[in-house]
Amino acid sequence: MSEKTPLTSEATPLRHVAFIMDGNGRWAKKRGMPREYGHTFGVKAFRAIVEHCGKLGLEAATFYAFSTENWKRPPREVNAIMKLMDTYLAECEKKLDQYAFRLVFLGDKSVFDEKRRAKMERLEELTKDRSRILNIALNYGGRSEIVTACNRLLAKGKESVTEADFNAALYTAESPEPDLIIRTGGDLRISNFLLWQAAYAELYFTDTLWPDFGPADLDIAIDEFNKRKRRFGGV
Numbered sequence: 001m002s003e004k005t006p007l008t009s010e011a012t013p014l015r016h017v018a019f020i021m022d023g024n025g026r027w028a029k030k031r032g033m034p035r036e037y038g039h040t041f042g043v044k045a046f047r048a049i050v051e052h053c054g055k056l057g058l059e060a061a062t063f064y065a066f067s068t069e070n071w072k073r074p075p076r077e078v079n080a081i082m083k084l085m086d087t088y089l090a091e092c093e094k095k096l097d098q099y100a101f102r103l104v105f106l107g108d109k110s111v112f113d114e115k116r117r118a119k120m121e122r123l124e125e126l127t128k129d130r131s132r133i134l135n136i137a138l139n140y141g142g143r144s145e146i147v148t149a150c151n152r153l154l155a156k157g158k159e160s161v162t163e164a165d166f167n168a169a170l171y172t173a174e175s176p177e178p179d180l181i182i183r184t185g186g187d188l189r190i191s192n193f194l195l196w197q198a199a200y201a202e203l204y205f206t207d208t209l210w211p212d213f214g215p216a217d218l219d220i221a222i223d224e225f226n227k228r229k230r231r232f233g234g235v
């Protein structure tokens, strides 16, 4: 994430874009290939979009890579996604200086084996002084995040909390609220993603399947965002 191109108007400041990367399976099926093939190309699209988010000067970008519900998929597919993730983590570590962003993993890491968890935590630690954030939601669920936040606050002995306390207890504590949430793949729902944080986010849905979603598509979504009037409950 390097050059900064101003992309926001005063009326619609854009600091944080979040992505529900849907449609990998259908993209593969259309080509007569197994679902894992779609995920491999999904990672290619992910890389291109991360790079573009960097060029656009966003403060934060969030990607829904694996939900708490995705464990229900066939083991072969789950293993393929985890393998892609491991490859990406290894690459991030190797090219740490080329990536200007802070890596944050949203979700419950306790389910991962020691090696993967240690790698995620090491990357978070090594990049923690960087200001712009790349959130990767992995074993993430919005409801589970809210319950985890409640338990964190209870463990601190809190008896009543403010919204600021609550924000600080979420996995996304370090990020601004998402301004724009983009879902590819044609479904019109948010599927347990950033439930608390999405309160005032603009939602953008496209039929484009994730592996086909490129920087030009993100620019179109941002143009649409810039046309919207955000009132945050005001008039």
Ligand code: FPP
Residues within 6 Å of the ligand: 021, 022, 023, 024, 025, 026, 027, 035, 039, 042, 043, 046, 063, 064, 065, 066, 067, 070, 081, 084, 085, 088, 136, 185
């Ligand atoms: C949704 O498509 C996609 C996922 C559940 C996984 C997304 C994961 C990646 C793009 C790889 C993540 C890895 C990194 C390194 C970020 P789907 O399988 O539900 O597609 P469908 O709706 O067509 O079946």
